[in-house]
Amino acid sequence: MEAADELEELLREATTVFSDYVRTSRSAQAPVLRISERDTLDLALPEEDGVGAAGIWDDVRMICGAATNTWSERFLYKLYASPTPIGVLGEALMGLLNNNAHVFQASPIGTLIEAKVGRRLAELAKFPMDTAAGLTFPGGSYSNMHALMVARNQRFPELKRKGFAGGFGGKRPMVFTSTHAHYSIEKAAVAAGIGLDNVVSVPTDAAGRMDAQQLRALVEQAEAGGGAPFFVNATAGTTVLGAFDPIDDIADVCADHGLWLHVDGSWGGPLALFCGDSELGGYSVRRADSLTVNPHKLMGVPLQCSFLVMRAGLAPMREALSLGASYLFHEDALNETGDVGDATLGCGRRPDAIKLWLAWRYHGTQYFCSRLRGARQLALAFAALVEARPPTPFGRWVLVGQPQSTCVCFWFVPHGCSRDAWGDVTRQLCARLNSLGHVLVDYASADLPAGPLPVFFRLPINSPHVTIETLAGVLAAIEHAAEEVFA
Numbered sequence: 001m002e003a004a005d006e007l008e009e010l011l012r013e014a015t016t017v018f019s020d021y022v023r024t025s026r027s028a029q030a031p032v033l034r035i036s037e038r039d040t041l042d043l044a045l046p047e048e049d050g051v052g053a054a055g056i057w058d059d060v061r062m063i064c065g066a067a068t069n070t071w072s073e074r075f076l077y078k079l080y081a082s083p084t085p086i087g088v089l090g091e092a093l094m095g096l097l098n099n100n101a102h103v104f105q106a107s108p109i110g111t112l113i114e115a116k117v118g119r120r121l122a123e124l125a126k127f128p129m130d131t132a133a134g135l136t137f138p139g140g141s142y143s144n145m146h147a148l149m150v151a152r153n154q155r156f157p158e159l160k161r162k163g164f165a166g167g168f169g170g171k172r173p174m175v176f177t178s179t180h181a182h183y184s185i186e187k188a189a190v191a192a193g194i195g196l197d198n199v200v201s202v203p204t205d206a207a208g209r210m211d212a213q214q215l216r217a218l219v220e221q222a223e224a225g226g227g228a229p230f231f232v233n234a235t236a237g238t239t240v241l242g243a244f245d246p247i248d249d250i251a252d253v254c255a256d257h258g259l260w261l262h263v264d265g266s267w268g269g270p271l272a273l274f275c276g277d278s279e280l281g282g283y284s285v286r287r288a289d290s291l292t293v294n295p296h297k298l299m300g301v302p303l304q305c306s307f308l309v310m311r312a313g314l315a316p317m318r319e320a321l322s323l324g325a326s327y328l329f330h331e332d333a334l335n336e337t338g339d340v341g342d343a344t345l346g347c348g349r350r351p352d353a354i355k356l357w358l359a360w361r362y363h364g365t366q367y368f369c370s371r372l373r374g375a376r377q378l379a380l381a382f383a384a385l386v387e388a389r390p391p392t393p394f395g396r397w398v399l400v401g402q403p404q405s406t407c408v409c410f411w412f413v414p415h416g417c418s419r420d421a422w423g424d425v426t427r428q429l430c431a432r433l434n435s436l437g438h439v440l441v442d443y444a445s446a447d448l449p450a451g452p453l454p455v456f457f458r459l460p461i462n463s464p465h466v467t468i469e470t471l472a473g474v475l476a477a478i479e480h481a482a483e484e485v486f487a
């Protein structure tokens with residue numbers, strides 16, 4: 001069969017199967033998690049003839065039936081949201097085109113869109129528009145890693161050719177990040193040959209924000225000890241408490257010591273860019289050298305879609321990472337923007353910017369502003385609900401703190417339970433709740449200056465489908481689980 005005819009036949013059925021899937025997934029009773037069915041799944045690969053169009057829809061339905069249901073508003077899990085319908089279209093479009101954003105000719109429109117969206121994010125970040133630019137990476141971790149590699153090579157340019165034998169100019173390169181930062185910074189330091197021992201964990205204040213005074217003291221101490229600090233990661237919206245590190249104070253330290261300031265805005269970056277003034281008291285990332293924004297988290301773009309936005313544009317990236325492999329990257333009159341693949345550690349690249357661009361065109365900027373503001377307001381309302389919720393015969397509710405982004409953190413504490421046991425209680429309740437499959441929630445831990453907090457529930461709110469009623473339902477489900485577990 002002709003490819004176009006085959007695709008038409010498949011898409012015709014897909015329209016029904018996909019929209020049915022979303023309709024049932026969105027229903028009030030739809031399970032979120034169905035791991036119990038794993039033993040009955042037929043995953044065998046046919047050795048001879050495949051199942052063809054007649055059989056493939058059973059397989060598609062089987063996958064849909066066993067997949068985690070991110071379309072439900074009861075999916076309140078690890079920081080990403082249900083996709084938007086336009087996001088699904090964007091994802092499908094990328095599969096249809098199969099363009100490769102490593103070289104311009106292999107993805108001209110994807111490259112132009114990537115440049116456009118990167119510049120718009122830079123503009124929202126208030127970066128200088130004579131230079132600023134952005135590139136996509138498959139996730140916040142890869143964006144952070146590229147930022148660190150670029151900063152490292154800028155500070156130690158001989159490294160690109162001589163490697164570690166160049167000895168970093170006889171110095172010990174050092175990275176600074178808060179104790180609450182995402183582990184991708186440490187992984188990046190491992191990948192970049194910096195080593196975990198040279199990643200300095202900067203303590204935070206009681207809200208989980210980096211203590212800039214301690215950062216200054218630690219940088220000075222490192223310099224006095226023969227270290228070569230070169231990179232500071234500030235987090236805009238930490239993974240667990242959602243804290244926003246004080247960028248201005250951190251930027252002062254970086255300016256005084258000639259350090260690269262990266263802002264990991266994987267989680268809270270969109271809040272800072274789209275409603276920093278209204279929701280975050282004027283919080284701004286404008287003084288950063290580089291910024292990670294991860295639209296596949298708070299912005300409803302399907303996985304994966306992340307941006308690294310660079311104050312000085314792509315030039316330092318090219319300087320750090322480009323090898324100009326002439327069998328792939330050719331100088332060409334058509335290629336105005338350059339082959340962006342050569343500015344990264346990789347080669348083939350998905351033009352993920354298309355998904356964000358399409359959603360942005362479809363909804364407009366205002367959609368993201370109100371989506372993000374709505375999530376933030378709902379997080380505050382949910383925190384108030386937890387605080388005001390009366391004790392049950394089995395226990396009481398305790399808020400970890402006021403939400404700083406859209407994560408709400410709390411405990412359900414059985415009466416008479418000592419604080420040492422709160423963490424075990426949370427884990428048990430979470431396991432009970434998730435095993436029922438009706439909601440998917442998570443727990444986390446955090447170290448504060450006063451000591452480690454017992455493990456607590458951490459619910460990220462990031463989908464416009466979530467309502468206060470959904471969240472009240474989750475609290476009721478936890479109370480019910482407590483009754484079952486501790487009665």
Ligand SMILES: Cc1ncc(COP(=O)(O)O)c(C=O)c1O
Nearest residue numbers: 079139140141182239264266267
């Ligand atoms: C603050 C922060 N940075 C980076 C990441 C990693 O992003 P990704 O999962 O897209 O690699 C996360 C993930 O939750 C995060 O919360």
